Amino acid sequence: MATGPLRFRTPHIEELPTAQSRQSAGFAWVPVSGAQDDPAKNWGTTNRKRQRQSTGGQTDQQKEAVSARQQREVERRIKDLNSDNSKETVEIPKKPGQQPSGGAFKIGKTSGTKKIMSSGKSLQHHLEDEQAEIDRTGRREGEVDAPAPNAQRASKTPLHRRKPREDSSASNSPAPAVSSMPPPAIPREVVQLDDSDGDEESQLPGLPSAAEMEALLNAPPLTYAQARASSPPPGLPPPRRFCETCGYWGRARCLKCGAMTCSVVCKDEHDQSKCLKMYA
């Protein structure tokens, strides 16, 4: 029955009517996972929190929406904290009555400095530039002992001819290909490169040898992102929340906007002035 461009015969499929086929009901019985709350407990409840729990939980989409909004709030808050409170750029005063070289003075004496002073880059730009540079070449500007990009390629030399490669990857800057790895991995490697029997064996840790100390101190500096304090270990109590109005412990969460308040008085204050503004 094959027709057209097919080069082989396709099997012919046909649904045979059997005696057992009948009209399907349009629904199917599905086993429900998890204990269902007694619906009697939740009748007429306007408590959205309990509703959310009982009716199989929120869909992932809803959860995402709530957490995205919270995340945006947190980011906005942090951005506010970091703001410099500057409304417009303050112009640098031009000094009147300067010598003819005054013009050059403002712009810069050499071409390098001219470029530096007229560049309007902010710190964020510089950080991004550096990250792009690292991703591209695997090293930071000014470092000589960085791996060439092809150090990452799978080696084609047969096993018996391969030279030990551990040195090259360990002594280089933490940046290449391990930017997602936490920094602690690096110094341990560095320490093990040198006297590895110094620390590990003795019970009382002896002071590292001079060679180890040199290796520690000569390690290249971390990038900005690597040096930032990382998140606390899991298992700690959740972050503390405070009342928006008065600053006491937050005890109740506003259903509409998610802000915490401590008491009825504060909650009223919140509803009047802060809640609607965020909601609208």
Place this chain on the structure above:
Amino acid sequence: MTPQKSRTELDLSSQTLVLDNGAYHIKAGFSSDHPTYKECRTFPNCIARTRDKEILVGSELAQCNDYGDIDFRRPVEKGYIVDWEGERAIWSRELEKGEIKCNPKETNLILTEAPNGPQALQTHSDQMIFEEFEFASAYRCIAPTLNAYNDTRSLFGDPQAPSLEALPAEVLLLVDTGYSHTTVTPLFHGRPAHNAIRRLNIAGKQISNLLSELISLRHFNVRDEPYIVDEIKEDACFVSTDFTHDIEACWSGNSNRKDLDRSVVVDYVLPDYTNTYRGFVRPHDSSRAAELRRLGLSTLDQPKEDFFPLGNERFGPPELLFNPSDVGLSCEGVPGMIMQSLSTLPEALRPGLLANIMVVGGCSLLPGFVERLDMEVRKRVNSDFVVRVRRAEDPVRSTWLGGARLASNRSLLRQHVVTKQQYEENGAPWTARQFAGKRGR
């Protein structure tokens, strides 16, 4: 290009300018044989525009009387000099007619910067120093290293060193909380262990901003007055050692009926720029008359003054240093950061560092900071470790003093510095490597 040989032939000029370039203040001064804090000049690192559209650069800000509605431009962002146009204006003003008048061509410079900066900004700094200002020689280093040259032995109560040649300190864990960020740096003989340096972007600026937000929401709109909020922070804020107790003391109860605890809650009176030029703190007055006066509804013939109570605003913002999660930042506070930094170092070095924790930077002046930090670090280590946390005598200028002491020792200085001639011969990347400590390697 053998730095070793040419170093002994270096003839440095006699004057050294030590410039601790902070995000809030510049601490600058010339070093001498026995430097003291008196020689350090502190002036704001900003260009400001006042209410009357007058522009004040650097130390000119002290001439201003009316700090209301003032707008700032700060060239240093998060500890790095980003806006060189502005920074050049501030520096050249100070070098020409300000506090540190000198001729750069005959002066050595020691410049500090924050750790872990983008490489590009570091080379920009070198270029500006040598090509624009034309200093005779310079040493650019990260700020924590200079503190190792301070008299740390007397700070920690150790026996005095036999002579000045014992500089720099052998082991030091430096916590620097300035305006824009906080860093933790372990130092060995004045050299930092780079993999263990950690930074937290919470410090004076964030505390001030949070304080300003809280006051503006609850009492009085001070969002446009960053200078006044800084003054409030310096006057009234502290770090609580028992957060739960203090927050209870500030709660006015479920229906505003409970009396507030006077030891924690205070009133802050704002300046009115006709009689008073600076705000001050006053014990809280919770009487009804005071309440009316605050709202401006008083009928009594009293001088009008703006004041508001400060309760948990006093210790809530500084708490951020220890619990950044209060505001949503998912990173650890200063004690956690110290532990993270220590965990990257070999175990043997940790006791030495824990016993020599030095705190510098403006934020450490907050009352209770050192005690709280001591308490928190002790909680996280075994009880058989010795933990000593000390704040430098003058935390704001301590880094400067370290630099001045380094400069007073000419042989030490000669080892670190790069002259203009060497810069021009060898170029910027070589200079950057020299400053990073990779000498001849």
